[in-house]
Amino acid sequence: MRLGIDIGRAGIKLAVMADAELVAEAAADRGRVAPAIQGALRNLPVAELEAAVVTTDLCTADPAPTAVLRIGPPCHESLAPRADVREVVSGGHTLTGQPLAELDARAVREFAHRAGVTSFAVTAMGSPVRPEHELAAAEIITNEVPGAQVTLSYEFGRVGLRERENSAALNAALRPAADLLVDTLRGAVDTRLFFARNVEGLVSEDYFRRFPLVAFASRAGTTLCGAARLAGVSDAVVADVGAEEVRIGQVAAGRPKVRDAPGPDGAMLSITLPVLRRIPPGALGTPEPDSNALAVGDAPPALPGWRQVPYAPLAGAIGAATAEPAAEVERIVLAIGDAELRQELDDTRGEALAKVISAGADPATARVVTSACNPISYLPDGVYRVFVQAEGRRA
Numbered sequence: 001m002r003l004g005i006d007i008g009r010a011g012i013k014l015a016v017m018a019d020a021e022l023v024a025e026a027a028a029d030r031g032r033v034a035p036a037i038q039g040a041l042r043n044l045p046v047a048e049l050e051a052a053v054v055t056t057d058l059c060t061a062d063p064a065p066t067a068v069l070r071i072g073p074p075c076h077e078s079l080a081p082r083a084d085v086r087e088v089v090s091g092g093h094t095l096t097g098q099p100l101a102e103l104d105a106r107a108v109r110e111f112a113h114r115a116g117v118t119s120f121a122v123t124a125m126g127s128p129v130r131p132e133h134e135l136a137a138a139e140i141i142t143n144e145v146p147g148a149q150v151t152l153s154y155e156f157g158r159v160g161l162r163e164r165e166n167s168a169a170l171n172a173a174l175r176p177a178a179d180l181l182v183d184t185l186r187g188a189v190d191t192r193l194f195f196a197r198n199v200e201g202l203v204s205e206d207y208f209r210r211f212p213l214v215a216f217a218s219r220a221g222t223t224l225c226g227a228a229r230l231a232g233v234s235d236a237v238v239a240d241v242g243a244e245e246v247r248i249g250q251v252a253a254g255r256p257k258v259r260d261a262p263g264p265d266g267a268m269l270s271i272t273l274p275v276l277r278r279i280p281p282g283a284l285g286t287p288e289p290d291s292n293a294l295a296v297g298d299a300p301p302a303l304p305g306w307r308q309v310p311y312a313p314l315a316g317a318i319g320a321a322t323a324e325p326a327a328e329v330e331r332i333v334l335a336i337g338d339a340e341l342r343q344e345l346d347d348t349r350g351e352a353l354a355k356v357i358s359a360g361a362d363p364a365t366a367r368v369v370t371s372a373c374n375p376i377s378y379l380p381d382g383v384y385r386v387f388v389q390a391e392g393r394r395a
Helices: 033-041 105-115 132-144 161-186 205-210 219-231 312-321 338-358
Strands: 002-007 011-018 021-029 051-056 066-071 085-089 119-124 149-152 193-196 202-204 236-241 246-252 258-262 268-274 277-279 293-297 326-334 367-375 383-391
Touching: 002 219, 002 312, 011 033, 011 312, 021 033, 021 312, 033 161, 051 161, 051 219, 051 312, 066 105, 066 132, 066 161, 085 105, 105 132, 119 132, 119 161, 132 149, 149 161, 161 193, 161 205, 161 268, 193 205, 202 205, 219 236, 219 246, 219 268, 219 293, 219 312, 293 312, 326 338, 338 367, 338 383
Parallel strands: 002 051, 051 193, 066 085, 066 119, 119 149, 236 293
Antiparallel strands: 002 011, 011 021, 193 202, 236 246, 246 277, 258 268, 326 383, 367 383
16 A cells, blocks of 8 residues: 655645555645644554655745855856856857866855755856866865755756756755755655656655755645545646635646646756646636546645536545656767667667666656657757656566
């Protein structure tokens, strides 16, 4: 059996699932998370639990002070990193792999000394192709700052410097909150612990500690997927009705419809989030004909055209409990000729499989579900964007 835990701002909902069947449920006030979950678990059949999956919005946590290091040419102040503690040092590469300059290791060391924090984000020009300068800077920082946690932008893919930099900075700022949440839950749940991803799928607790950005706003995605699974459909429009707002999203082929995501401060990120339309609670009207419209949440209204699914308040917890590990890798690669390109594709597929296994998948079930390779416009021949998505069943 699996336990889904939906940690909202006002309350916590728990659902015990045996395959696709709801076995038991419980709810608790938010208060202190660990005691609330422990109290709710007393009324649930937890002796045979094989795993617990958590969905929450970590983006509501207080971000840790973070130092942002960019490796590349000097820039105007308006284009500098979006952080109070920041520095631009020489180094980096072009997207064709050519070095722009040697890494200024001394400047990195000096920045690490004066930053006065332990959370760092490092972004180098061209790192999706050549991550060496990010890796070297991370080694310098961890040697100079005891207990430093360093996030590297190349691990989030994408060509855009600002999107990678914003993603690395937010991930670094969320890591202490992720550590605290995992440690808190470890005191409440005595089983393997996973976290629902923002869009669909899940990751292990160790993966979540390192990359909380992939699961920092997961409640919308798990609610959309949970509603579709409760209704037994793969395509639907879902209205998640809360006391303060209604969030409307779409599910197609069992996955939420997504878009490139802005962070809490509006800066664009190199990840995707579900497409949501937010309206006041009383503004929910009649859906489009034949739209397979589902209503979930604490108080779904009885309106024409909206189907109230069973266990509507538990859609998020059930969406989490029924999710499986997933991961994706996006890389910029250099390949001259078909043989080199095939090798780069194989390497990226292998990286995606390794990533989904580290996210908690059984190696025997890990598989590639999506693979795409496209040349990048306005760059010389031989530069490609490669995207691979993998998934598997929990180990």
